[in-house]
Amino acid sequence: MDPLETMKRHYQRRDLAARAWKERGGKVVGYVGDEVPEEMIRAAGFFPFRISGDPWDGTEEADRYTEPFYDPSVRSMLNMLLTGRYDFLDFLVVPHSSDAVLRLYYHLRDIQQMDSALKLPDLHLFDILHTRFWMTGLYIRDRVREFKKKLEAWSGKELSKEALSQAIAVGNENKNLLMKVSDLREADPSLLSGVDALQVIGSSMVMPKEEHNTLLRQFLSEGKRVLGDPPMLFVEGSSIDNLQFYELVESCGATIVAESHDWGNRSFDDPVDPTLDPLEAIAERYHLRSPSPRMHSIGRRVAYTVERAVRAKSRGAIFFFLEWDSAPAWDYPDQKKALEEKGIPTLCFETQKYLLSDADKTQMKTKIKQWLETISRPCGK
């Protein structure tokens, strides 16, 4: 099968590989966000599966415990966990990566206490913190060691240094290959649409890494078709775990060539340093990696956004903020100013629904088209 089509299939049917693994007798460790060291999960012999929400799924079960004003993607995850959509998970690791994600851990813990008949995966809280101080790094290092012990308890065997080094090497290869995918997007003119890129990247989080690496190598070796010469855009704001927004933007005649969210390019920033002790290197990577929109300083976020948008030769940046996910919006005024100072015009969509209605889409499309008309051609083109 065509490697791109295979990756797209796994993105669209995210549980495919995990269920197959499970059927073969393996165990699956689910995790939330991209702040859990998935290398450790693989090294321990488990299938690491990044869970996501589903905008087309309801939230009826989750609504019994949460209010609608709660990060909608996390609310959807809770609903999927409560309704059995993730019944193939043996364990679930929840990081302290945002308020909503942390609450997900407490909600699941409390719901399990209230209803012992409910089948939920065993939980582990990975308390990752977000300042860059050395002292915080030591705290994270301890949490990484704690996580190692938890994985060993789950698997019943020691997690060896060799296995961890091997898992790091495979993970780093995946990151390096995804960086080459990123180069295709940033080529001028671009050689890969944002919609396809999101599926290539996202599938890496729900497939065995070795298999994904093989697909990436095949995909990269194939000839690529130039997409034409649409305006190249950068996407900033909330994390986007589905294709709605990218499809909408690209249907307006633009190409999304880079983004800062963790279902996109930011997920493969910062390979783990293979020259260090593997556990120390993992602790350091997850401590010092590129900043997420939540809990990180505005200054770092602005610098990161500008650097990435410029590197991608973006002709414009679109901000997309989900409703009830307000932390990233604190960065917006400074990001907008800094991008515009670099000659990158911006467009902002505030408080957007997780599931975009037809009316939302029509309205957004009109705005995007109008804005694209105002973006001038770059010098020399």
Add this chain to the structure above:
Amino acid sequence: MTQSPKQGDPNRPGNPAESGVSREGRTTKQLKSAVEAAAFQKEWFKNTRQRLSDGEPFVLANADTPHEIFLAMDIPVVMTQWWSAIISAKRLSPVYFDLMNERGYQRGLCRYCALPLACAMDHNPERAPWGGLPSPTLVLARLTCDALTKVFERLAREYKATFFPLEHTAPTSSYPRWWEGIKEHWDDIIEPHRLDLMVEELKALIRFLEVTTGKTFSHARLMDIMELINQQEEYYKKTRDLIAATVPCPVSLTDQIAGTMNAQWHRGTPWGLQNARMFYEEVKERVEKGDVACKNEKARLMWIGPGLWHNTAFYRHFEETYGAVFVCSIYLSLAADGYARDFSGNPLRALASRHVSITEFMYHRDWLLKEAKLHGVRGAVIIVSKSCVRPVGGAVGWKFVQMAFEAAGIPVLPIYSDVVDAREWNDAEVTAEVSRFIEEKVLARAEA
């Protein structure tokens, strides 16, 4: 004392720092301790301003940070939540939030912790309450939500101050019945790794202050402060127990909050202790004399979440109309149960234990239910701010509180508003909603 309420008058009611006059202009019963505390705070602010003009260091900190450190170094500190309450009570929050929105910040962002930033962005001391906040040299926050590091980073930039963040580690324990042993057994109740980090951070903060201010931290003074706090909080415990056990309720919620919070901002000082004692003795005297908050008390209610700073006279309407009296809130209850620590040998670690879990304790559903039962409440109102993610006062987690209360036969009404942003408050609508709740869920059940 009789006076007319005026919008923007710093002596208008509701503010924890201020005296109490209802919005209808009636004089309400006042505790002398609360009035004295308001006067003390104002005088303290004035004196501090004077002192700062000599270039002294000054700290603006979030309320859940250990300001005892600054007290031990004789560095003045004010709390962002206190300042938010003052701004809000002066009805200035709409002006400042509008200004912030005009500067590109979206309307749905958090307000309670951000109002001082909105005020600072104005750079207009003439408009600000009490002539505005002196420029802090340091701003301090525990990073208890996604946005706090951003809010305080911006605040520091606005004041050209240093931002010192303290981490917020996540509890792995659910702290069952924490209130029963926290004073004596805090080291067993709170996870050691959480305490270890906070102690290290406090040491780093102390060294930073020593380097940048030339002052030396006094360990002996910290021990004295911790002892004074234990005595002060003991008075709150006695006061809380007295109020909980007395029907009709001897003190209005507005007075309770005012009587507690101003002195809490000065906890660890001889004045704080003296004011807490005065508060207790006053309540005791009222109980002995049979003075009550509402003569027609028919039902007791609990207020869950932060105070409604832009309209604390709100509670009075329900006393007058239904005899429904708000008898407790997190403020006096947390002072009673959550602050005291036996600290022999390690005051810094004991101090860390006071702050590292304060949010989890404050919104612990079993503790809230314990307080509800202790006060004999028949209903609870939870204020839910859509823009704040804190567990109960914010958008996430209050349904678990509601479930626990309702399982215990106590109906709960959530009201959706912001405690400092008056733009989101529709008085008639919320009054009607609470009235319906009292009529249908509280009084009807009591009669049945």
